[in-house]
Amino acid sequence: MKNNATFVYSPELLTYKFNQHHPFNQKRLELTVDLLKSIQALSDEQIVPPRKASDDELQLIHDEDFIEAVKRAGRQELPMDRANNFGLGTEDTPIFPNMHEASSLIVGGTITAVDSVMEGKSDHALHLGGGLHHGFRGRASGFCIYNDCSIAIAYLRQKYNVRVLYIDTDAHHGDGVQWAFYDDPDVCTLSIHETGRYLFPGTGQVHERGTGQGYGFTFNIPLDAFTEDESWLHAYKTSVEKVVEYFQPDIIVSQNGADAHYYDPLTHLSASIKIYQEIPKLAHEIAHKYCDGKWIAVGGGGYDIWRVIPRAWSFIWLEMTNQRDKATGKLPEDWLEKWTAQSPVPLPTEWMDPVDLVPVIPRKKEIEEKNAQVVAMALKIIQNSKL
Secondary structure, three states, X not given: OOEEEEEEOOHHHHHOOOOOOOOOOOXXXXXXXXXXXXXXXXOHHHEEOOOOOOXXXXXXXXXXXXXXXXXXXXXXXXXXXXXXXXXXXOOOOOOOOOHHHHHHHHHHHHHHHHHHHHOOOEEEEEEOOOOOOOOEOOEOEOOEOOOHHHHHHHHXXXXXXXXXXXXXOOOOXXXXXHHHOOXXXXXXXXXXXXXXXXXXXXXXXXXXXXXXXXXXXXXXXXXXXXXXXXXXXXXXXXXXHHHHHHHOOOXXXXXXXXXXXXXXXXXXXXXXOHHHHHHHHHHHHHHHHHOOOOEEEEOOOOOOOOOOHXXXXXXXXXXXXXXXXXXXXXXXXXXXXXXXXXXXXXXXXXXXXXXXXXXXXXXXXXXXXXHHHHHHHHOHHHHHHOO
16 A cells, blocks of 8 residues: 655765764754654655665766775775775765774665656655765765765656656755766756855756756756745755756655755855755655656755754655644654753754744845846746757
8 A cells, every 4th residue: 555655764874974073963864854753744754764885776876986085985995095086084084993883874764755656656755865965976075975966866767768857955055966967858957046156066057957958948047145944945946847847857866955044154145944845745745746746855965954954844744644734833852852951952842943034135136136136047048948
């Protein structure tokens, strides 16, 4: 019997851990799962454990030499000068024990989500441990060793021969996924992110549109720093609705980095938790309208693991399973009591942020007008295709 949605998770996913002080902290998974269980929105029966990806699956995107380097690094057998050639041992991606095993489990989790949907076990699947969208064919980058997003898309293309729409709402441009499919007309990538003028990785400009047969299937919406909810949502809703109608995908893969929030310590956007209610809502709608419900969602960035991530990521699962009414008013007392002592910041007590969360920004109108122009420019190729 088909389930409405599959939740891919295991405590083993917390072994993807660079060091105690690194901003990428998978404890956010534990916090989110615990919040969902606290409101009785997630049961153990709905959770499917991830498996490790095979080397053959990793090689759908990554070079064999890179995979071997990751294995050796995790065994402390890779010289540092050699490691740096592969983007390992850097400030962003420090070497840690068993890093290959931890990274391949993340990839396997996203593939588990893919198979659950494509084999008809569920309409939707969520793997919050995934979303590592910066990894390249032969190099780790930006906290990402193996690129589970790219591997899952390549797996979808190879095994199921479907057209994939990849929607990335991380504040950092989804560069690794974009370049992996830049010339592929059967994969359309849409990234809505903070402009690279201020933020890693510095790519994701409007004029990056694909190449060869893939020209016209890459879309980038680089938003100005300090963008707030209304402008962010205008960019998201306008671009998603236009792109999905234009591309006509068979399946939606969404990357749900939650670092556009005002509290996030690594970015400069000024969104509130409101956008994280709306992001999965539209993804859910278009999945049913265009893809017979087929929707795979993964996590991604998000570095305020206490105040933002648990709420933001809970909304994805609540949307997938039609339990939105469980996220209103106060957060559950038992969850707050459990985690308050560990949190270095005061935890929010309600699902939504206060209306005065973001201070008044004098440039607000200018930012909104600039973002609207960027959206129009990014979507111009669609308009031209209809002429």
